[in-house]
Amino acid sequence: MSAKRTLFITIAEGSILFTTACWAVLFALVLERRTIFDRPASTVVATMGVILVVIVPDALAAWWVFRKLLANWAKGDARRGATAFAVCAPLVLAIGNVLATLIGAWAEKLMGGRFILPTVVAFVIALMTFVPSGVVMWFLHPSSGVDAIAQGNHQ
Numbered sequence: 001m002s003a004k005r006t007l008f009i010t011i012a013e014g015s016i017l018f019t020t021a022c023w024a025v026l027f028a029l030v031l032e033r034r035t036i037f038d039r040p041a042s043t044v045v046a047t048m049g050v051i052l053v054v055i056v057p058d059a060l061a062a063w064w065v066f067r068k069l070l071a072n073w074a075k076g077d078a079r080r081g082a083t084a085f086a087v088c089a090p091l092v093l094a095i096g097n098v099l100a101t102l103i104g105a106w107a108e109k110l111m112g113g114r115f116i117l118p119t120v121v122a123f124v125i126a127l128m129t130f131v132p133s134g135v136v137m138w139f140l141h142p143s144s145g146v147d148a149i150a151q152g153n154h155q
Contacts (some may be wrong), residue, residue, distance in 0.1 A: 003072055003073075004137065006072055006138065007069070007072070007073075007081070007133075007137060007140065008133045008137065010065060010068045010069060011065065011081070011085060011132050011133040011136045011137075012129045012130075012132075012133050013068075013087060013142065014061045014062075014065040014068070014085055014089075014132070015061075015066055015085075015092075015128040015129055015130070015132045015133070016058075016125065016128065017057075017061045017064060018057050018058060018061035018089050018093070018128070019093060019124065019128045021056075021057030021060065021061065022053055022054060022057045022058075022093060025053050025056070025057060026053050029049070029052065029053070032106055035108050037094070054090050054093075058086055058090050058116055061085070061086075061088070061089065062082045062083070062085055062086035062089075065081065065082045065084070065085050066078050066079065066081075066082035069081050069082065073140070077140055078120075080139055080140060081136045081139060081140050084132075084135055084136045084139040084140075085132055085135075085136050088131070088132045088135040088136070089128070092127060092128060092131045092132055093128060094127060095126040095127075096123070096124040097124065099123070099127075100123055100124050102119040103119055103120055103123045104116045104117075104119060104120045107119035107120070
Protein backbone atom coordinates (compact mmCIF):
# COMPACT_ATOMS: atom_id res chain seq x y z
CA MET A 1 0.00 0.00 0.00
CA SER A 2 1.35 3.45 -0.87
CA ALA A 3 2.38 5.94 1.79
CA LYS A 4 -0.34 8.42 0.76
CA ARG A 5 -3.06 5.81 1.05
CA THR A 6 -1.77 4.68 4.43
CA LEU A 7 -1.67 8.30 5.58
CA PHE A 8 -5.23 8.91 4.41
CA ILE A 9 -6.52 5.78 6.14
CA THR A 10 -4.64 6.57 9.37
CA ILE A 11 -6.00 10.12 9.56
CA ALA A 12 -9.50 8.92 8.66
CA GLU A 13 -9.37 6.34 11.46
CA GLY A 14 -8.08 9.00 13.87
CA SER A 15 -10.91 11.32 12.83
CA ILE A 16 -13.54 8.66 13.44
CA LEU A 17 -11.90 7.86 16.79
CA PHE A 18 -11.94 11.55 17.76
CA THR A 19 -15.55 12.10 16.66
CA THR A 20 -16.79 8.99 18.44
CA ALA A 21 -14.91 9.87 21.64
CA CYS A 22 -16.28 13.44 21.64
CA TRP A 23 -19.85 12.26 21.15
CA ALA A 24 -19.45 9.49 23.74
CA VAL A 25 -18.15 11.88 26.40
CA LEU A 26 -20.89 14.40 25.59
CA PHE A 27 -23.60 11.73 25.79
CA ALA A 28 -22.13 10.44 29.06
CA LEU A 29 -22.30 13.95 30.51
CA VAL A 30 -25.89 14.35 29.31
CA LEU A 31 -26.89 11.01 30.84
CA GLU A 32 -25.17 11.98 34.08
CA ARG A 33 -27.18 15.25 34.10
CA ARG A 34 -24.08 17.28 34.80
CA THR A 35 -24.08 19.33 31.65
CA ILE A 36 -23.10 22.91 31.26
CA PHE A 37 -26.30 23.51 29.31
CA ASP A 38 -28.87 22.95 32.08
CA ARG A 39 -28.23 26.08 34.10
CA PRO A 40 -26.00 29.11 33.96
CA ALA A 41 -22.56 27.61 34.38
CA SER A 42 -19.59 29.13 36.03
CA THR A 43 -16.41 29.63 34.06
CA VAL A 44 -14.77 26.70 35.83
CA VAL A 45 -17.60 24.31 34.93
CA ALA A 46 -17.65 25.51 31.32
CA THR A 47 -13.88 25.10 31.06
CA MET A 48 -14.04 21.59 32.48
CA GLY A 49 -16.81 20.72 30.03
CA VAL A 50 -14.74 21.88 27.07
CA ILE A 51 -11.70 20.00 28.36
CA LEU A 52 -13.68 16.79 28.81
CA VAL A 53 -15.61 16.93 25.55
CA VAL A 54 -13.01 18.30 23.12
CA ILE A 55 -9.46 18.52 24.40
CA VAL A 56 -9.08 15.07 26.00
CA PRO A 57 -10.43 13.12 22.98
CA ASP A 58 -8.39 15.34 20.65
CA ALA A 59 -5.20 14.73 22.61
CA LEU A 60 -5.79 10.98 22.68
CA ALA A 61 -6.59 10.84 18.95
CA ALA A 62 -3.56 12.99 18.07
CA TRP A 63 -1.33 10.72 20.17
CA TRP A 64 -2.81 7.68 18.40
CA VAL A 65 -2.25 9.30 14.98
CA PHE A 66 1.35 10.16 15.92
CA ARG A 67 2.08 6.56 16.94
CA LYS A 68 0.54 5.19 13.74
CA LEU A 69 2.44 7.67 11.54
CA LEU A 70 5.76 6.70 13.13
CA ALA A 71 5.54 3.35 11.33
CA ASN A 72 5.89 4.94 7.86
CA TRP A 73 7.13 8.50 8.39
CA ALA A 74 10.10 10.17 10.04
CA LYS A 75 9.57 11.44 13.57
CA GLY A 76 9.43 15.10 12.50
CA ASP A 77 6.88 14.35 9.78
CA ALA A 78 4.79 12.25 12.17
CA ARG A 79 4.86 15.12 14.68
CA ARG A 80 3.80 17.63 12.00
CA GLY A 81 1.00 15.34 10.85
CA ALA A 82 -0.28 14.76 14.38
CA THR A 83 -0.14 18.48 15.15
CA ALA A 84 -2.04 19.34 11.97
CA PHE A 85 -4.61 16.71 12.92
CA ALA A 86 -4.89 18.01 16.49
CA VAL A 87 -5.55 21.56 15.28
CA CYS A 88 -7.80 20.65 12.36
CA ALA A 89 -10.03 17.94 13.87
CA PRO A 90 -11.84 20.03 16.53
CA LEU A 91 -12.43 22.86 14.07
CA VAL A 92 -13.87 20.52 11.44
CA LEU A 93 -16.03 18.77 14.04
CA ALA A 94 -17.40 22.10 15.26
CA ILE A 95 -18.21 23.22 11.72
CA GLY A 96 -19.66 19.79 10.94
CA ASN A 97 -21.94 19.87 13.98
CA VAL A 98 -23.25 23.31 12.97
CA LEU A 99 -23.78 22.27 9.35
CA ALA A 100 -25.37 19.01 10.52
CA THR A 101 -28.42 20.93 11.74
CA LEU A 102 -28.98 22.20 8.20
CA ILE A 103 -28.44 18.73 6.74
CA GLY A 104 -30.83 17.26 9.31
CA ALA A 105 -33.50 19.82 8.47
CA TRP A 106 -33.21 19.04 4.77
CA ALA A 107 -33.26 15.29 5.49
CA GLU A 108 -36.48 15.71 7.47
CA LYS A 109 -38.06 17.77 4.69
CA LEU A 110 -37.06 15.42 1.89
CA MET A 111 -37.12 11.96 3.47
CA GLY A 112 -39.08 12.15 6.71
CA GLY A 113 -38.28 12.23 10.40
CA ARG A 114 -36.65 8.84 10.79
CA PHE A 115 -33.80 9.68 8.39
CA ILE A 116 -32.50 12.68 10.34
CA LEU A 117 -30.00 10.91 12.61
CA PRO A 118 -28.47 8.61 9.97
CA THR A 119 -28.09 11.51 7.55
CA VAL A 120 -26.48 13.77 10.16
CA VAL A 121 -24.09 11.04 11.35
CA ALA A 122 -23.13 10.15 7.77
CA PHE A 123 -22.50 13.82 6.93
CA VAL A 124 -20.33 14.48 9.98
CA ILE A 125 -18.36 11.27 9.52
CA ALA A 126 -17.78 12.00 5.83
CA LEU A 127 -16.66 15.53 6.66
CA MET A 128 -14.39 14.28 9.45
CA THR A 129 -12.89 11.67 7.12
CA PHE A 130 -11.92 13.86 4.18
CA VAL A 131 -11.09 17.33 5.55
CA PRO A 132 -8.54 16.39 8.27
CA SER A 133 -6.96 13.87 5.90
CA GLY A 134 -6.60 16.53 3.24
CA VAL A 135 -5.09 19.03 5.67
CA VAL A 136 -2.56 16.54 7.03
CA MET A 137 -1.65 15.35 3.52
CA TRP A 138 -1.07 19.00 2.53
CA PHE A 139 1.17 19.54 5.56
CA LEU A 140 3.24 16.46 4.76
CA HIS A 141 3.45 16.96 0.99
CA PRO A 142 7.01 17.90 -0.06
CA SER A 143 5.98 20.68 -2.46
CA SER A 144 3.56 22.42 -0.09
CA GLY A 145 2.90 22.78 3.58
CA VAL A 146 5.04 24.29 6.28
CA ASP A 147 8.45 23.41 4.81
CA ALA A 148 7.66 24.95 1.43
CA ILE A 149 6.40 28.13 3.09
CA ALA A 150 9.53 28.31 5.25
CA GLN A 151 11.80 27.70 2.25
CA GLY A 152 9.95 30.37 0.26
CA ASN A 153 10.61 32.89 3.01
CA HIS A 154 14.37 32.14 2.97
CA GLN A 155 14.77 32.67 -0.79
